[in-house]
Amino acid sequence: MHTGPVLSVAFSPDGKRIVSGSQDCTVCVWDAESGEMVTGPMNGHTDWVNSVAFSPDGKQIVSGSNDTTICVWDAGSGEIITGPINGHTRSVNSVAFSPDGKQIVSGSDDHTVCVWNAENGEMVTDPFKGHTKCVRSVAFSPDSKQIVSGSEDHTVHVWDVDSAEVVSGPLRVHTNGVCSVVFSPDGKWIASGSWDKTVCVWNAKSGEIVAGPFNGHTKSVNSVAFSPDGKQIVSGSDDNTMCVWDAETGVVVAGPFNGHSGWVCSVAFSPDGKWIVSGSVDTTVCMWNAGTGKVVADVFGGHTDQVRSVAFSPDGKWIVSGSWDKTVCVWNAKSGEIVAGPFNGHTKSVNSVAFSPDGKQIVSGSDDNTVCVWDAETGVVVAGPFNGHSGWVCSVAFSPNGKQVVSGSWDTTVRVWDAKSGEVVCGPFNDHTSYVSSVKFSPNGKQIVSGSWDSTVRVWDAKNGEVVAGPFHGHTDSVWSVAFSPDGKQIVSGSTDKTVCVWDAESGKVVGGPFSGHTSFFESVVFSPDGKWIASDFDDNTVLLWDIESGKLHSHLMRGGSIQDSVL
Numbered sequence: 001m002h003t004g005p006v007l008s009v010a011f012s013p014d015g016k017r018i019v020s021g022s023q024d025c026t027v028c029v030w031d032a033e034s035g036e037m038v039t040g041p042m043n044g045h046t047d048w049v050n051s052v053a054f055s056p057d058g059k060q061i062v063s064g065s066n067d068t069t070i071c072v073w074d075a076g077s078g079e080i081i082t083g084p085i086n087g088h089t090r091s092v093n094s095v096a097f098s099p100d101g102k103q104i105v106s107g108s109d110d111h112t113v114c115v116w117n118a119e120n121g122e123m124v125t126d127p128f129k130g131h132t133k134c135v136r137s138v139a140f141s142p143d144s145k146q147i148v149s150g151s152e153d154h155t156v157h158v159w160d161v162d163s164a165e166v167v168s169g170p171l172r173v174h175t176n177g178v179c180s181v182v183f184s185p186d187g188k189w190i191a192s193g194s195w196d197k198t199v200c201v202w203n204a205k206s207g208e209i210v211a212g213p214f215n216g217h218t219k220s221v222n223s224v225a226f227s228p229d230g231k232q233i234v235s236g237s238d239d240n241t242m243c244v245w246d247a248e249t250g251v252v253v254a255g256p257f258n259g260h261s262g263w264v265c266s267v268a269f270s271p272d273g274k275w276i277v278s279g280s281v282d283t284t285v286c287m288w289n290a291g292t293g294k295v296v297a298d299v300f301g302g303h304t305d306q307v308r309s310v311a312f313s314p315d316g317k318w319i320v321s322g323s324w325d326k327t328v329c330v331w332n333a334k335s336g337e338i339v340a341g342p343f344n345g346h347t348k349s350v351n352s353v354a355f356s357p358d359g360k361q362i363v364s365g366s367d368d369n370t371v372c373v374w375d376a377e378t379g380v381v382v383a384g385p386f387n388g389h390s391g392w393v394c395s396v397a398f399s400p401n402g403k404q405v406v407s408g409s410w411d412t413t414v415r416v417w418d419a420k421s422g423e424v425v426c427g428p429f430n431d432h433t434s435y436v437s438s439v440k441f442s443p444n445g446k447q448i449v450s451g452s453w454d455s456t457v458r459v460w461d462a463k464n465g466e467v468v469a470g471p472f473h474g475h476t477d478s479v480w481s482v483a484f485s486p487d488g489k490q491i492v493s494g495s496t497d498k499t500v501c502v503w504d505a506e507s508g509k510v511v512g513g514p515f516s517g518h519t520s521f522f523e524s525v526v527f528s529p530d531g532k533w534i535a536s537d538f539d540d541n542t543v544l545l546w547d548i549e550s551g552k553l554h555s556h557l558m559r560g561g562s563i564q565d566s567v568l
Helices: none
Strands: 005-011 014-022 026-031 037-043 049-054 060-065 070-074 080-085 092-097 103-108 111-117 135-140 146-151 156-160 166-171 180-183 186-194 197-203 209-215 221-226 232-237 242-246 252-257 264-269 275-280 285-289 295-300 306-312 315-323 328-331 338-343 350-355 361-366 371-375 381-386 393-398 404-409 414-418 424-429 436-441 447-453 457-461 467-472 479-484 490-495 499-504 510-516 522-529 533-538 541-547 553-556 565-567
Touching (some): 005 350, 014 049, 014 275, 014 285, 014 361, 026 060, 026 350, 026 371, 037 315, 037 361, 037 371, 049 315, 060 092, 060 306, 060 371, 070 103, 070 381, 080 361, 080 404, 080 424, 092 350, 092 479, 103 146, 103 414, 103 479, 111 135, 111 146, 111 479, 135 490, 146 436, 146 447, 156 186, 156 479, 166 490, 180 221, 180 490, 186 479, 197 221, 197 232, 197 499, 242 275, 264 306, 275 315, 285 315, 285 328, 328 361, 371 404, 404 436, 404 447, 457 490
Parallel strands (some): 005 049, 005 264, 005 565, 014 315, 026 328, 049 092, 049 306, 049 350, 049 393, 080 381, 092 135, 092 436, 111 457, 156 499, 166 510, 180 522, 186 533, 221 264, 221 565, 264 565, 350 393, 393 436
Antiparallel strands (some): 005 275, 005 315, 014 306, 026 315, 026 338, 049 060, 060 070, 070 080, 070 404, 092 103, 103 111, 103 135, 111 447, 135 146, 146 156, 146 479, 156 166, 156 490, 166 499, 180 186, 186 522, 197 209, 197 533, 221 232, 242 252, 264 275, 275 306, 285 295, 306 315, 315 328, 350 361, 361 371, 393 404, 404 414, 414 424, 447 457, 490 499, 490 522, 499 510, 533 541, 541 553
16 A cells, blocks of 8 residues: 555556556555555655556556656566666656557656667667756657657657657647646547646647647646547546546546545546546545446555556556555556555655556656566565666656666666666666656657656667657757657657647657647646547646647647646
């Protein structure tokens, strides 16, 4: 059980488990059906775990932490298999595996986005520079060719993974920091959530808003995620609620979901789209019926402080969470009972957690500057803690094949670790000049995208750590979130400059945006599963939905909250 706020949650690929990251510096894996902790708490990070995610096969978990490191954990044993991955100079806010599991992208407070070789932890490209403030969220496109990033500079960028150039953006519509960004399943759209309280959907190619801003939340939107079919978007907010929106019209189709007694930091759909998992500062993880908004699993009471990061296991049965209570917990996604954990090992908040592609391991990143890989079932640290980062690990992610972990850190670097040995196989990637807040692998695992507080996005060669694209310049403030489009050809980024940008992952040219519309700081941006839309959420209580091809704002949602981490 976590002893601090849960900052990030995510389902495993099969939906059977849930991973969570917390301010307690730990990562936990839970049985999605029973709610019991099956692995954890995973200890290794020395500070908050901001972001967690499962690897494509569900065997590993990647985590990003305030300790500037990224860790890859064995989702089954809870042992660190790679990390801590060092490279960022400030907190790692967001991490993600590429669809093929070969790369990890991280976004950091150092304004940069980095791409790491998931197997050796080395930076594959120089940091992507373009954001002028903290990068809050990053994500790979489905084809691993692009990365989207969201930043406190109010913008979203889409980067070409190979060239690190902005192919779309900076997208400027948000009026405050972009906290969360994600590609749609088909890679055509990007969704972003912002401190301006709105959610936006963007055309990943043109950068035009296709839907939004969605208004409904009354406070910052912290996390956004597309449903598996790309037709709906879920958002979590500082107003303690969650909403499910029609991605095209911006109409609230379910919610607001009430139940949490604190900010909702992270939300994610289960692989089958029937359930939604949420992590909150009230230290709990909840499982909801996506259609009715009813709690289908009792509040996961494993954490004792804010939940910083959550993620589903590949089969969707488990959810792992990382919390400020320094622990990692694994929950049954259906019942909400702890199936593993709390995993203890980190000495500070756990900022980011994620399952490995096979769902057997969990990776966590912590403010203790380390990354840990845990056995998801036993909570045993199978690799780590990975030492190397000199600052908080803000974002971590497994490579698509689960062999490597990428981490983004406050030390301004990105590292790629061998998920099994914990050795740095690539990195540190040192080109970012400020915190790396978000990192993610490209879908094919060959590249890593990173977003940073240095206002840039970079695409790295996951194998040799060379910058293959970038730095992408366009944002005027911190990049908080980045993500690849489903086909990997574009990258979306969100920044505190209140804009979202879509970049050509190869050339780095802005192909969409900057999308402007939010009035507050950026929290997150994401592509829709089909890649046609971009959703952005900001601290201005709005969620904007953009049409990537036309670049037009499709919908503007208003609700209320702040989303720290999102998982698609």
